[in-house]
Amino acid sequence: MRHTLRILAKSPGFSLVAILALALGIGANTALFSVTDAVFLRPLPFAQPAQLVRLASTDALHGFDRAPFSLPRFEAVRENQQVFRDLACGIFTAFTLTGRGDPVQVQGFMASQDYLPTLGLQPLFGRNFSAAEDRPGGAPVVLVSYNFWRQTLHADPAALGQSLTIDGQPHTVIGILPPALSSIPFNQVELWTPRPAEVPFLQPSQLEGGGFFFQVIARLKPGVSLAQAQENMNVIAAAYRAAHPSNSDAPSHLDAIPLLDDLVGDQRSTYALLFGAVGCVLLIACANVANLLLARFSARRKELALRLALGATRGHIVRQLLLESTVVALLGGALGVLLARWGVDAFVRLGQNFIPRSQEISVHLPALLFTLALALLTGIGMGLFPALHAARTPSGDALKDAGRGSSGGPAQGRLRSALLVAEIALSLVLLIAASLLLTSFSRLQRVSPGFDPDHVFIGFVNLPPAKYPNATALSNFYLHLQQRLAVLPGAKAVALADSPPLSGNSGPAPIAVVGHPVPPLSERPNALRHLVTPNSFATLRIPLLRGRDFNERDLPGSPETVIINEAFARQFFPGEDPLGRKIITGMAQKTAEIVGVVGDTHTLDLTTPPRAEYFLPALQRGETFTSILVRTEGDPAGFAASVRAALHEVDADQPLIGGQPFAQLIARTFAARRLVMLLLGAFAGLALILAGLGVYSVMAYVVTQRTNEIGIRMALGATPGGVQRLVLKQGLRLVALGVCLGLSGALLLTQFMAKVLFAVQAADPLIYAAAAAFLAVVAALACYFPARRATRVDPLIALRAE
Incomplete structure (x- = not known):
């Protein structure tokens, strides 16, 4: 050593x-x-995390993949399953916390009493929900996360028994959750409450009609395999389909997925x-x-x-x-x-x-x-x-x-050449892969979303149902808030919408066309559902193609109205004028008249083509969650304080959630692709540098070892240009072989990239040719400098050394 x-x-x-x-x-x-x-x-x-599974609903026909559960299906599984030791359900929500300074919005989770035992956990301090607290009418109690206890309650040992005002109602703190529940999927959750069936933002028709809302987890019995659990779920799904044929989730399959696999998704x-x-x-x-x-x-x-x-x-x-x-x-x-x-x-x-x-x-x-x-x-x-x-x-x-x-002999020379060829081939594969991702990302960014997010501020509001219990109260709040926002300095247009495009909040709902046979709820097609106030389309610059926008007369008690997009019109009214026609919307199955048609937008993501969407008037069918949209004259980044002040004038206890430029929010939809592109691009750049250095070092070594030979050639009359061509020919022959092998390898390996590419083929010939040409130029330059040095060999010195 x-x-x-x-x-x-x-x-x-x-x-x-x-x-x-x-x-x-x-x-x-x-x-x-x-x-x-x-x-x-x-x-x-x-x-014992290997025993944990999540139960999910999959319905390829209606576009549901690993969707949550409905409450009736959860009850059916709980009553008939034979493979799980524990079973629990919960639903993510948001709570407004008041009484501790400014009102704040916190992530919440409403969980059944057996959720913690199913995970194999108990509170760090205090106790879990009791059976009585988990029944309808139970006492208002709350479990707080470990991070909430440390940051908001200052790790106070006397936190148990304290009262937290959640959505305007006092809740008693009965337990501090362990740090394990500060990891995914609960890393954002701060407060846990019981009775998930009493979630305030769902209507009875949504709860009873088979809506996909609840997160269901289960723990396998000892000795029961995942395949056996799946067979049991298939039997229960068939029985549920027969017992509840009209429920919207009746056609869906029931999947038992290992919890870890479910959390990491398809990454x-x-x-x-x-x-x-x-x-x-x-x-x-x-x-x-x-x-x-x-x-x-x-x-x-x-x-x-x-x-x-x-x-x-x-x-x-x-x-x-x-x-x-x-x-x-x-x-x-x-x-x-x-x-x-x-x-x-x-x-x-x-x-x-x-x-x-x-x-x-x-x-x-x-x-x-x-x-x-x-x-x-x-x-x-x-x-x-x-x-x-x-x-x-x-x-x-x-x-x-x-x-x-x-040079160490022919064997060593062949090995050096083989290593150099391998470097070139591997570098080209990486360079092609990075070029494909870069091209894909560039084309994705050029996709027109169908609206204009520039100079638009977006923030979110989640109203407590106890304070706004009906459509009239919600309508009044939205109307007053929009009027107050409209007079803010620098505000050009203002609107409220529950699920703006590319915000990640859009969800499908069943629809039927009046005048056509109306199938059961479970067999109806889906369209994306939105609640918007007047001026929403103008604020986002979504073109109104036919008919009218909503107005302040579209209130509770007035005739039900709806606006559809072009994709909806093409799918359900091909070759017809949809204005004046009526559709049956959602699980509440209300009939509404079509009063307008707007342009298509990429609502879910830019890679998904526009799909059928319908818009309901928020002033008529208000719900507790919405977003604030303000088109500003200048940069919307500094608009949050003004919006928050306006919101507090309308309701002093209502916090503003988030608050940022809409374009910044949309940029997050590219974040995963951008990170993969940056990493692969960095690796490809590093490989290119290493390959260039490899070519240079090998050719420099070859020139050093052939100094005597070059001296003899030049003494016998060889020209500098001829010597340079001799050395270049040797290097470029190896580069050409490496490029050919790299192209072949890229054709095979980049096929596995098809899922992450957008608007570009994995075998795009232009990208392959450009990458190969670029690498060849870099390698040729790496060969050129040693070849040029070879022309400067002094024949007398070389012969004397020989």
Whole structure:
């Protein structure tokens, strides 16, 4: 080891380049392993998490995939299931907390009494809900999250028994939840209350008609497999379909999904893509360092021959050279850990709003063990063949050739060429993948959403149902709020809407057309449902194509009206004028007359084509949740204070949720794609730099080894241009082979990217050609400078050296 460290210290240039190259590759792999371990591999912080499943509803015909449960279906499962030890349901909501300074909106969860026991948890302090508290009319009690207890209640040991005013009603704190419930999917939840069936924002028709609203979890009985649970759910689903044929969820299938799989969703393919990319970067770095080792060991042939002549065995030589490569890799791994920590911190900051379990991501012991194993494998893998080759060289030949300079023989030359070709091929695969994502992202950003979010402020309001118990009270609040907002300085247009496009709040509801056969609720098609006030379309600059907008006469008690979009008209009124026609909307099944048609928007996301949507007047059918939309004359970023003041003038106890430019909110819909594109682009750029350096180093070494030959050629009359072409030809032949292999590999591997691409084919010939041309130019430049240096060889000096 001492000898190894002395050898590395004598060649600081080689050591530094090799360690940095490996640090980049190992650090990137360690960082991504840390993310993957936290998201996919680490067990959930619940008791026996492998037994936990979420029950979901899937109806491909109506576009529901892993949707929540309805209350009637939950009751059917609870009464008939034979495979679960525990079963519980809950629903996410929002609460207005008052009495502690300014009113604030907090995330809430209404859970049945058995929710905590199903997770295998108990309150850290205090107790769980009792059976009496979970029945209709039970006492108003609340469990608070660990973070809420620490931050809002200041970790007060006397917090139990205190009163919190939630939605205007006092609730007694009966327990502090454990830190485990501060992780996904409850990381935003601060208050838990019982009786989920009493959720205030749902109407009886929605609860009883099979609406998809409730989160249902279950714990498998010991010895029961997931397949057995799924068979039991299939039987229950068929029985439910027969018993409740008119419920909207009757056609849907019942899925039992492992809880961890449900939380991480379909992100495994994306992380597999990124892991493949960082693996390529490490392989390219290893190829570079292996080429450097080949050159280094070749230059030390005389030293190794002397060792053999003095009695060293070939095993001693191989172990010594492997130790050198392994020490380099371990030093690279140590530096890579530091890079990984910085990378993980940046990754978490960029993806904290959409990466599952982002709070749990860190470089911890499993990641350090992974780094150690990776560094050892890297050191042995990249050093083994060069060491074996160096140890096989006959000592007599090495001593005779040592003074002349040698390339190390044909085998070593073939290995260097093979490593260079592999670098080029891997770099091209990464470059093509990054180019596909960049093109996809660019085309996605050019998609017109169908409305204009620029210079629009958006904030949200969630009214307490106890204070606004009916449509008339809600209508009065919305009308007064809109009138007050309209006179704010700098406000050009104002509206309220429960689910603006691309806000993430839109949901489907069943519809039927009057005049056509009206199927049961479970067989009706769905359309996206919205509640908007007058001037909503003008505020977002959605064109009104026919008919009229809502007005202040569309109030409770007046004739029911509805506005549809073009996609709705095409689907349900092909070749007809929809104005004046009537449709039956939602689970409440109210009949409304179509009074207008507006342009289509990309409401769910920019990758999903516009679909059928209908808009109801919020002043007529008001609900407790809405958003405030204000088109401003200037930058909407500083408009939150004015909107909050106007809101408090209408209701002093009502907080403003969020408050930001609408364009900024929409930008979050690109966040996941942008992060993947940035990471893959960074890996591709790194691979391109390493490949360029690899080409340069190999060609520079070739020129050094062929100095005598070049001198003889020039002494015999070869021109500098001819020598330059000779060297370039050798390098470009290897580059061309690497490009061909890279194109073939990209054709195979990029097919797995189809799910993350938008408006671009995985085998787009222009992108492939452009990436190949760009890489070829970089590689040609890397060949050019050593070739140019070859033309400056002095024949006399070269011949004298020979």
